[in-house]
Amino acid sequence: MSGAHVPRETALANTPSEGTGEGFGSDFDTPIARAARAAMSARGRAGETWPRPERCRVMSVANQKGGVGKTTTTVNLAVALAMHGNRVLVVDLDPQGNASTALGMERMQDARSIYHCLVEDEELRELAQPVPEVPNLWCVPATIDLAGAEIELVSLVARESRLKRAFSAYDSRDLDYILIDCPPSLGLLTVNAMVACEEVLIPIQCEYYALEGVGQLLRNIELVKSHLNPELVISTVLLTMYDGRTRLASQVAEEVRGHFGDLVLKTMIPRSVRVSEAPSYGQSVMTYDPASTGAMAYMDAARELAFRAQSLVENR
Structure with missing residues (x-):
């Protein structure tokens, strides 16, 4: 990310003014940005300024159950936040590397990736790449090398804290969010993410067995909190793959809200063909x-996340 650092005041000056339909400075005067503003106009929020957190929020997007929308959530929240003036870094900690693909990262066999940070102590700053066509957004990609990292980490000193050490050495004062896309497991990679972050965001799909496995995730979070990271909290739960035509989806949503209460975002992400198609084009929705509808839902979820940041800081 050399040469990409801009003071927070300068970045804030490039956010839209309240009540205007203008973009985010000249960098955002692109067809993509104009389409995004059109989407916000449909929501009646064109030109709205989103708050920026007082300090960088480090969030792990985790759920060991596969297919619940972890990567899709990470990527689309990151893009939406970046489009509204927040400076965001995505760390792809999943060996499948789907977040890297969706953000247009080239994943060549000899490419440097988060693996080289965890195992070879390479600086995070040297690995972060700007995301094409989305100002304010960077990605530390994953490659297939990461698949063997769990085994290699076992013999390393402070194996659970490798990512945290990398974050500590990285000056995150010019970032507003670091979003970590976790693998669908509860192994060392996920533990590294939870030790390195302060918040966990859990996507839960509105389908049968939605809460299956979440209990184990909650137990693991408590173990990490007790032994490795006392600052860790579950700050956000996002309902995904909601199908309003089925009674089951409504029942699942009600059950999740009953269990997690105010941690659940009001916005639910609907099933969407466009959301599924986007990664095959190397893009977010x-x-x-x-x-x-999928893009608008993620836009609303990101907005809710941004506005919740203020109350989270006040309650700490």
Whole structure:
């Protein structure tokens, strides 16, 4: 990210003014940005300024159950936040590397990745790459090398804290969010993410067995909190793959809200063909089809997340 650092005041000056339909400075005067503003106009929020956290929020997007929308959530929240003036870094900790693909990262066999940070102590700053066509957004990609990292980490000193050490050496004062896309497991990679972050965001799909496995995730979070990271909290739960035509989806949503209460975002992410299609084009749905229902839902979820930041800081 050399040369990419801009003072917080300068970045804030590039956010839209309240009540205007203008973009985010000249960098955002692109077809993608215009389409995104059109989507916000449909929500009646064109030109709205989103708050920026007082300090960088480090969040792990975790759920060991596969197919619940972890990567999709990470990518689209990151793009939406970046489109509204927040400076965001995505760390792809999943060996499948789907977040890297969705953000347009080239994943060549000899490419440097988060693996080289965890195992070879390479600086995070040297690995972060700007995301094409989305100002304010960077990604530390994953490659297939990461698949063997769990085994290699076992013999290393402070194996659970490798990512935290990398974050400590990285000056995050010019970032507003670091979003970590966790693998669908509760192994050393996920533990590293939870030790390195302060908040956990749990995506839960509105389907049968939605809460299956979440109990084990909650137990692991408590173990990490007790022994490795006392600052860790579950700050956000996001309902995904909601199908309003089925009674089951409504029942699942009600059950999740009953269990997690105010941690659940009001916004629910609907099932969307556009959301599924976007990664095959190396894009998020926010850039692939900004006016689609999926993009609008993620835009609303990101907005809710940004506005919740203030109350989270006040309650700590």
